[in-house]
Amino acid sequence: MGKFQELILDIGDLWGQYGALYLRGIRSTLVLALVATAIGCVIGFASGVLNTIPYTKNDSFLKRFVLKSIRIVIRIYVELFRGTPMLLQAVFIFYGLPYVTNNMYRFNSIWLASILIVSINTGAYMAESVRGGILSIDPGQTEGAKAIGMNHVQTMTSVILPQALRNIMPQIGNNFIINVKDTSVMFIIGFPDFFAAHRSAVGATYLYFPSATVEMAGYLTLTLVASFILRSIEKKMDGDQHFELAAADQLVMAAGTYRHRGEREDSYED
Amino acid sequence: MKIKPSVTDAPILSIRHLAKTFGKNKVLFDIDFDVEAGEVISVIGSSGSGKSTLLRCINLLEMPTGGEILFRGRNILDRGVNIPEYRSHVGMVFQSFNLFHNMTVLDNCVVGQMKVRKRSRAEAEEKARYYLDKVGLLAYVDARPRQISGGQKQRVAIARALAMDPEVLLFDEPTSALDPETVGEVLEVMRDLADEQITMLVVTHEMAFARDVSQRVFFMHDGVIHEEGSPESIFERPRKQETQEFLSRFLAR
Numbered sequence: 442m443g444k445f446q447e448l449i450l451d452i453g454d455l456w457g458q459y460g461a462l463y464l465r466g467i468r469s470t471l472v473l474a475l476v477a478t479a480i481g482c483v484i485g486f487a488s489g490v491l492n493t494i495p496y497t498k499n500d501s502f503l504k505r506f507v508l509k510s511i512r513i514v515i516r517i518y519v520e521l522f523r524g525t526p527m528l529l530q531a532v533f534i535f536y537g538l539p540y541v542t543n544n545m546y547r548f549n550s551i552w553l554a555s556i557l558i559v560s561i562n563t564g565a566y567m568a569e570s571v572r573g574g575i576l577s578i579d580p581g582q583t584e585g586a587k588a589i590g591m592n593h594v595q596t597m598t599s600v601i602l603p604q605a606l607r608n609i610m611p612q613i614g615n616n617f618i619i620n621v622k623d624t625s626v627m628f629i630i631g632f633p634d635f636f637a638a639h640r641s642a643v644g645a646t647y648l649y650f651p652s653a654t655v656e657m658a659g660y661l662t663l664t665l666v667a668s669f670i671l672r673s674i675e676k677k678m679d680g681d682q683h684f685e686l687a688a689a690d691q692l693v694m695a696a697g698t699y700r701h702r703g704e705r706e707d708s709y710e711d
Numbered sequence: 712m713k714i715k716p717s718v719t720d721a722p723i724l725s726i727r728h729l730a731k732t733f734g735k736n737k738v739l740f741d742i743d744f745d746v747e748a749g750e751v752i753s754v755i756g757s758s759g760s761g762k763s764t765l766l767r768c769i770n771l772l773e774m775p776t777g778g779e780i781l782f783r784g785r786n787i788l789d790r791g792v793n794i795p796e797y798r799s800h801v802g803m804v805f806q807s808f809n810l811f812h813n814m815t816v817l818d819n820c821v822v823g824q825m826k827v828r829k830r831s832r833a834e835a836e837e838k839a840r841y842y843l844d845k846v847g848l849l850a851y852v853d854a855r856p857r858q859i860s861g862g863q864k865q866r867v868a869i870a871r872a873l874a875m876d877p878e879v880l881l882f883d884e885p886t887s888a889l890d891p892e893t894v895g896e897v898l899e900v901m902r903d904l905a906d907e908q909i910t911m912l913v914v915t916h917e918m919a920f921a922r923d924v925s926q927r928v929f930f931m932h933d934g935v936i937h938e939e940g941s942p943e944s945i946f947e948r949p950r951k952q953e954t955q956e957f958l959s960r961f962l963a964r
Contacts, residue, residue: 584772585809585868589823589875590799599822603813680815680855 451651459642466638467659473552473627473634474620477559481620482613484560485567488515489605490597492568493575515568522565528626531558535630555632559624563616570612574605607678614671618664635659721784722747723879723910724769724801730777731761731768738764739934742778746879749908753921753942756931757957762914763806765931766883769912770803783878799827802872802880806888808864810856810871816843817852820871828875835874842870846900862893866900873909880904882913918961922946930954 456463492515496508522530535554539547548554578601586596625636639656643649722745729742739761746752754762767773769780771787771794779786787797810819820839824830830838843849846866848859856864865885872880882901886894898920904911905924915921921928921942928945930938930953938951949955 579809581805581807581809582811585805585811586823587772587795588770588798588803588805588809589871590795590797590827591823592795595826599826600811600813607813 448651448654451648452655455642455646455648455651455655458646459638462638462641463635463655463659466633466635467663469633470621470624470635471663473555473559473624473632474617477556477563477624478613478617478620480556480560481563481567481616484564485571486602488518488564488568489571489575490602491515492572494593519565519568522562523569526626527558527562527623528629530562531555531627531630534558551630551632554630555624555627559620559627563620566616567609567613570609570616571605574609574612575601577608578604607675610671610675610678614668614675617671618667621663621667622660721781723783724912725781725784726769726778727781728778729765729768729775729780731764731773732776737934739768739775740777742936744929744936744939746910746912748878748910750927751905751911751913751925752927752929753925754912754914754929754931755916755918755921755945755957756929756937760931761934762931763883766803766881766912766914770798770801770881772803795827799823799875800878802875802877804865804868804872804880804882804885806884808856808861808868808888810864810867812856814855815852816848816854816856816859816867819856819867820874823871823875838874839870842873843867845873845903846870847896860893861889862896865889865893865897869897869900869904873904879910879912882911882915884914884916886915886917916961918946918958930957932957 491511494508494511496505525533531554534557535548539545582600582604583596586600591599624632624634627634628637628640631637636656639652642652646652724746726742726744726746729739730737731739742765744752754765756762764773768775771780775788778788780788782797782800785792787794810816811822814822817836817839820843821832821835824835824838825832828835840849840852843852846869848863848866848870851859851863851867856867859867869880869885885901886897889897894917898917901911901913901920902924913920913925923942925942927939928942929936930945930949930951932938932951932953938945938949938954944950945954946958949958
């Protein structure tokens with residue numbers, strides 16, 4: 442029991458000194474995760490759509506060549522960023538840019554660099570999710586749209602993508618929650634997030650465990666709230682479970698019964 | 712090239728020597744017929760005889776590998792034909808309904824009118840409500856496809872097709888995926904459409920419908936129209952042996 446009191450007191454001390462720092466860190470973490478997930482989704486959707494433009498043997502050589510090249514480029518992008526640690530990507534890009542341009546270009550803003558790296562990383566994961574989401578939609582939906590005269594773009598924007606988006610909402614949520622946690626690796630290039638606040642605080646106080654407790658509770662709160670919000674967004678996307686019925690359906694008939702021609706006129710006569 | 716439905720004497724559709732092969736597999740060959748305004752044609756035959764492929768070729772959901780499809784006298788297989796525009800004049804009702812799951816019943820009937828016909832929402836909704844009323848589902852405008860029965864879905868699909876003001880409606884086994892209880896309501900709607908002289912090409916296993924409602928019946932066998940004629944001649948006096956066998960097998964069930 443004494444240990445628990447000690448922990449509470451230590452956390453109190455920490456919060457008194459570094460509370461503002463923790464809170465600023467939480468804000469940075471949230472903003473970075475939100476912005477990067479949003480941009481990542483845009484990248485993912487663009488890749489997913491470009492990846493699924495259909496082509497057949499009858500299409501012109503140019504069209505087939507362009508579409509095939511796009512697919513190869515996206516494939517390389519996805520494999521490269523999915524297959525290496527984000528921590529390393531951050532170092533690679535942040536220090537690589539000035540290195541290869543002989544200091545002509547460098548990241549003047551840690552924010553810009555962090556958003557770029559996390560977005561590209563999220564985009565790589567989302568590209569595959571979106572592709573899967575599009576492929577999971579019943580081909581009948583595309584045929585139904587084509588049959589009323591919609592072109593490819595109209596079919597995608599009105600029918601396929603809204604359904605694909607709904608289907609991959611859990612993955613988008615997943616990515617967001619992963620981003621909330623994994624943006625902590627951006628400390629490597631000096632990003633001032635929630636985890637960076639921990640590093641500053643313990644550097645001066647050596648209260649490793651109390652600070653880690655604050656961090657654990659903080660991250661868990663963020664992700665739990667995120668889960669809850671995402672669930673309610675999904676529910677909203679599913680639309681109303683109930684609908685108003687103005688009148689009964691007049692045409693429902695018992696098995697196998699249907700009227701024969703001419704019967705209608707006669708049926709009211711004696 | 713714009714396909715403006717013009718007032719012409721040309722039949723709505725003229726199919727000329729239509730052929731379709733999947734790899735080495737000849738599914739359709741030398742299909743030849745006209746569809747005149749106001750007529751109802753039923754296409755019957757065993758599964759695998761090419762009925763559905765014929766319909767899908769007419770709507771270019773499958774690309775024919777030979778022959779011509781003339782819509783109001785124009786070959787729509789020519790290069791440069793605006794295929795989506797052509798499709799918007801040829802309604803299609805699928806066996807599996809293919810309603811858009813992300814929209815309400817009303818929006819299913821509105822979206823094509825707005826996107827393809829460029830109608831205003833108000834105009835499109837009015838038309839959608841008119842046709843939903845016609846198929847008996849005006850009360851269901853706010854429902855989602857997953858909330859209604861198969862028969863109701865198919866009636867929405869018919870309303871969706873009609874709202875585009877098509878010149879001809881293609882039905883691809885519209886009642887085959889329905890449970891027996893809801894077949895009647897869909898056939899009822901189709902009978903009403905026939906009464907109103909709406910041009911229809913119906914692939915069906917409903918022999919009573921083919922016999923009572925259509926002016927002409929095609930019996931397909933091995934990728935060709937093996938026998939065609941009035942419902943009386945096909946059902947009462949089939950000349951070809953395959954037709955007789957098909958009908959006796961079918962009616963014996």
